[in-house]
Structures are given as C-alpha cells and as structure tokens.
Amino acid sequence: MISDSLLHALRSARHVVVFTGAGVSAESGIPTFRDSLTGLWERFDAASLATPDAFRRDPALVWGWYEWRRMKVLQAQPNPAHRAIAELARHVPRLTLVTQNVDDLHERAGNTDVIHLHGSLHRPRCLRCGREPDEPLAMPAEPDAGRRLEPPRCMHCAGQLRPGVVWFGEHLPGEALDRAFAAAQACDLLLSVGTSGVVYPAAQVPELAWEAGAVVVHVNPQGQAGRREREYNLAGPAGEQLPALLA
Ligand code: BJW
Numbered sequence: 001m002i003s004d005s006l007l008h009a010l011r012s013a014r015h016v017v018v019f020t021g022a023g024v025s026a027e028s029g030i031p032t033f034r035d036s037l038t039g040l041w042e043r044f045d046a047a048s049l050a051t052p053d054a055f056r057r058d059p060a061l062v063w064g065w066y067e068w069r070r071m072k073v074l075q076a077q078p079n080p081a082h083r084a085i086a087e088l089a090r091h092v093p094r095l096t097l098v099t100q101n102v103d104d105l106h107e108r109a110g111n112t113d114v115i116h117l118h119g120s121l122h123r124p125r126c127l128r129c130g131r132e133p134d135e136p137l138a139m140p141a142e143p144d145a146g147r148r149l150e151p152p153r154c155m156h157c158a159g160q161l162r163p164g165v166v167w168f169g170e171h172l173p174g175e176a177l178d179r180a181f182a183a184a185q186a187c188d189l190l191l192s193v194g195t196s197g198v199v200y201p202a203a204q205v206p207e208l209a210w211e212a213g214a215v216v217v218h219v220n221p222q223g224q225a226g227r228r229e230r231e232y233n234l235a236g237p238a239g240e241q242l243p244a245l246l247a
C-alpha cells in the first residue's frame, strides 16, 4: 500500500535518485548475489572469482565465469521495474540513476547516463595498458558457469583482457562514485531498489541522501527492519512495486 505522504513526496520531488542493486534485474532472470538458494555467492566462492588475486591465479576460470554471466544478460530483457524507472525519468524534473549492477538492462529500458558503480560486463579492458577493445566482444559460445575460457588478448599490446567489473578490494571508479555521492546529497527523494546494502562504499549512497534530508524509499521483497522519519518500505518485487508507484 503506497501512502499519500509518499505519493506527495514523489510528485513534488525535483531531483530523484534511483539507486539499484541486483534485485532490480532478478525478474529478468539474472541471479542476485545473496538471495538464499539462487544467489551467486550461495553457489560460487566470491574469493575465487571476484578478486584481483583470483584472476591472477586462474584467469581462465574467472573469464569463463564472467562470460557465462555476460551470456545470461545478453539473453535477458528489461523487466517492468527497469521500464518503470525509465518512465519515471521522463516525468520528474531531474533523475539520476546509480546502479551497482554490471548488466546493461537499464540502458536497454531507455535510461541514458547510467552511473555504474561496479563497472560493466560489457566493457572489458586490458590488464596491461588499460585500453578497451575497439570492437564489442562477440557473443560468448555457450559457456557454462564452471567452464574455463582463456581471456582474449588486447589488440593494442597483446596483454590479457580482464572483465570490466569492480572486484572486492578494488577502488570504485572515482568519477562515478563522486557523481553518485553528489547526487545523493542534492536529491529530494531516493529510491533504493533491490539491494541488500551490505557492500561499501556503494551502500553509503542511500545513507548520504537520508542524512542530507531526502525522503528514502526501499523497494525489496524482504522488507526492511524498522524505519526512520522520511523513510518508507515498499515490500515486494520491484517489477510490481515500481509500476504501482507510477500508476
Ligand atoms: C529484490 C528482488 C526483486 C530480490 N525486486 N528486490 C570486510 C572484509 C572484506 C572487505 C570489506 C570488509 N568491510 C568492507 C569491505 C570492503 C568491501 C565490502 O563492502 N565488503 C562487504 C561485503 C563486507 N568493498 C570493496 O571491496 C569495494 N571496494 C573498496 O572498498 O575499495 C576501497 C578499498 C580498496 C582497497 C583496500 C581497502 C579499501 C569493492 C566492492 C565491489 C563489489 N563487487 C561486487 C561484484 C561485482 C562484479 C560482479 O558482478 O561479479 O558487486 S560484489 C556484489 O555485491 C556486486 C554487487 O553490485 C554488490 C551489491 O549486491 P546487491 O546488488 O545489493 O545484491 P544482493 O544479492 O546483495 O541483494 C539483492 C537484494 O535484492 C536482496 O536484498 C533481495 O531481497 C532483493 N531482491 N529479488 C526487488 N524482484
């Protein structure tokens, strides 16, 4: 049930920040990280796959796993939650979309200028010279989660390509983080959609907004324990809650 005070806050907001996590893509069939049974970190070991050390130790294992994930994204479609966010962007005076996700489903739903805090599956770069390939990577050839695949070589310096995502222990892209923090501190309302909020520094984004006086709305089927003033919970799947918010 969406309260009148929340609808009023949304209608009068001049700058909305939407902060998304893996849950916004769950209804597109992309697994989250920490949901029980289906979460990636329930089935795979993060330390063996999502750290710079893991890539140094076994680049083919890591590259194969990310190609499997890239294939899942290429086969997926934006869902009603992605589409509702794109529609919201057309209706509020200003909207900043900040995502922790490494997929491109927000862009494919119609959002532009998406701030990707944790990089992208679609933008690998060279480990040696840092450049990105001129051509997009080909569609992966049916990899599966455990299949090793040698990373391709850089066309400029023949170094190894690495996935363009931010692993544990790596710094987030500075400009993206600065823009996300600045938007959080300047917005009137922040929607935090489908995130467990346990990974830092990204998890500071809703906190900064709340501390700066914004209304903060959490959209998550898990609900959220307690709530402070100016804080709302929409307990349910994003693909149902976000379209209802715009109706
Ligand atoms: C739905 C839904 C539906 C389901 N609708 N909702 C202690 C020990 C070790 C490290 C640290 C530590 N304390 C802090 C750290 C640092 C670390 C960190 O935060 N660790 C914590 C986990 C403890 N952070 C870092 O290392 C970061 N870098 C950094 O801090 O640099 C500074 C530094 C450098 C060097 C030295 C010291 C400091 C980098 C973090 C990078 C995170 N990378 C990942 C992987 C990206 C690549 C990849 O995709 O493989 O990013 S981890 C993973 O978690 C991914 C996500 O973006 C991120 C957040 O997850 P998210 O999106 O919230 O997903 P879930 O699964 O957690 O939650 C989904 C939610 O959706 C759930 O709540 C569901 O209920 C909900 N849901 N269906 C709506 N239909």
Ligand code: ZN
Pocket (backbone or CB within 6 Å): 126, 127, 128, 129, 130, 131, 154, 155, 156, 157, 158, 159
């Ligand atoms: Zn190179």
